[in-house]
Amino acid sequence: MKSIINQYKKELLQVARYSVETVTNYISCIYEYIDYAKEQLNINPLKAKANHIWLWMATLKQKGISPSRLIHHRSALKGLFELLIKMDKIDQNPVDATFRIRRRQSDLNQPIPTEVAYKLLRSIDQSSWLGERNFMIISILWTLGLRLEELRTLKVADFETNHDPQNNIGLLRVHGKDKKQRALFVVDKLYTNLLKYLNHPQSPKEKFQPLFPTKYSKSKAISGDRVQRMIHEYAQNAGIKQRITPHVLRHSFATEMYHQNVPVEDIQVMLGHDDIADTSIYIHVSDEFKEQALEYITLNFDRNISELSIVT
Numbered sequence: 001m002k003s004i005i006n007q008y009k010k011e012l013l014q015v016a017r018y019s020v021e022t023v024t025n026y027i028s029c030i031y032e033y034i035d036y037a038k039e040q041l042n043i044n045p046l047k048a049k050a051n052h053i054w055l056w057m058a059t060l061k062q063k064g065i066s067p068s069r070l071i072h073h074r075s076a077l078k079g080l081f082e083l084l085i086k087m088d089k090i091d092q093n094p095v096d097a098t099f100r101i102r103r104r105q106s107d108l109n110q111p112i113p114t115e116v117a118y119k120l121l122r123s124i125d126q127s128s129w130l131g132e133r134n135f136m137i138i139s140i141l142w143t144l145g146l147r148l149e150e151l152r153t154l155k156v157a158d159f160e161t162n163h164d165p166q167n168n169i170g171l172l173r174v175h176g177k178d179k180k181q182r183a184l185f186v187v188d189k190l191y192t193n194l195l196k197y198l199n200h201p202q203s204p205k206e207k208f209q210p211l212f213p214t215k216y217s218k219s220k221a222i223s224g225d226r227v228q229r230m231i232h233e234y235a236q237n238a239g240i241k242q243r244i245t246p247h248v249l250r251h252s253f254a255t256e257m258y259h260q261n262v263p264v265e266d267i268q269v270m271l272g273h274d275d276i277a278d279t280s281i282y283i284h285v286s287d288e289f290k291e292q293a294l295e296y297i298t299l300n301f302d303r304n305i306s307e308l309s310i311v312t
Contacts, residue, residue, distance in 0.1 A: 004046065005030065008083050016079075025102060029076035050097035053077065101206075111252035111284050112242055117142050120231075123238035129202035130215060134230055137212055138195045139220070140172075141246050144184050145253030145271055148228075148246040150174050152221045157207035159186065159194060168192060176272040184270060254282035 005027065012023045033056055037045035040059075041052055061071055078095040084094060112120075124135045140146060147224075158173040163185075170186040186194060197203055204213055210221035227246060235244045250271070257267045268279040 001034070001046070002085070004043065004080075004087075008080055011083055012079065026076040026079065029073045030080055033077060037182070041201065046089065049095050050080075050094040053094045053097070066254075071142060108243065109245075109248050109251045110242070111255040112244055112248060114256065116240060116242060116244075117252065119238050120234055120240060123234050129200050132197050132200055132290050133203075133212055133222075134234070137227060138189060138234070138249070139193065139232060142250040142253060143190050144174075144186075145250045145257075146173065146174060146251065147176070147272075148224050150176055150272075151212065151227070151246070152210070152224060154211040155207065156198070156204050156211055158211065159198070161191075162194060170194070174272065174312055180272065198257050251282050252285065254279065255284045258283045281309075 009023055009027060011021070012018045012026060018026070034045045036056055036059065037043050037048060037052065041048075041055065043052060050287065056077075057070065057074065060070055065073075074095060078093065081093040081095055119176040121135060121138060124138070125131045126135050126270060137151065141148075141151060147153045153175050154172070158175075160173065163169050163171045165178045168188055168191040170191050172186050174182050176182060177210070204210060204218045206218075209218050212222050214220045214222050214226075224246075231244055231249075233244065237241075254267055254271060257270065258264070262270075264279065264283075267283065271279055271282060273279045
């Protein structure tokens with residue numbers, strides 16, 4: 001073990017050219033992990049699986065260490081296991097399967113209260129097709145939490161009206177990052193309003209046309225800049241001082257779902273996140289959600305702890 005640690009220090013100093021302070025920090029992280037792996041998990045620290053790393057990171061988070069310090073711990077471990085792969089001692093890096101550590105939330109994306117969202121929507125004149133389109137764009141961003149680019153790439157065919165029309169329930173097929181798709185329920189008033197919009201004579205009719213086209217061409221989707229400007233203009237006209245963007249509306253959706261007692265893992269799916277740590281950034285409930293997210297991660301691995309391979 002000592003020879004590997006010495007080799008790792010050498011790699012960090014001479015190959016990666018890290019400062020002495022950074023190397024000292026990384027080695028300190030490694031020794032903390034080694035003690036935990038031996039004493040708490042009863043495994044060979046260098047033969048850890050992803051489950052072990054998850055448990056270690058969850059333990060660190062439970063201790064209340066800062067996000068920047070968590071990042072150092074994860075980076076130190078990732079580098080160590082990369083060295084072990086290079087030395088042909090292991091085949092895969094277990095750190096790759098763990099969540100990415102996110103830094104503190106930005107104040108720029110503070111969610112808006114429900115009454116502010118309604119005030120924004122009420123400021124839109126829906127007497128024209130353009131007004132109906134803009135109303136639906138903001139409604140979908142707020143009530144479904146779509147990314148701006150996901151909204152722009154929606155096609156007419158992505159809205160499936162026949163899921164349960166008698167109960168005003170449809171499905172919206174969303175094309176997310178990395179070509180991943182997810183289906184979101186469109187219900188009640190949103191379902192009715194979206195049908196009304198599509199039935200407007202000026203709305204797109206062909207299934208592969210953009211759901212929200214430009215004013216001048218049914219074959220071209222509205223631009224992201226135009227959506228941003230449009231939201232800003234409506235907010236300004238409504239006398240709303242709080243900053244509102246498509247991303248703020250996405251944060252607002254996630255936070256509202258949490259307050260409605262929607263399970264965290266369901267919010268994760270609705271937002272299209274691979275990692276629950278990403279979801280925690282979107283839910284603005286301070287330390288309460290962080291504790292729930294940690295509990296969710298820990299319970300998942302505690303459930304499987306008896307199946308972990310023990311290496312002596």
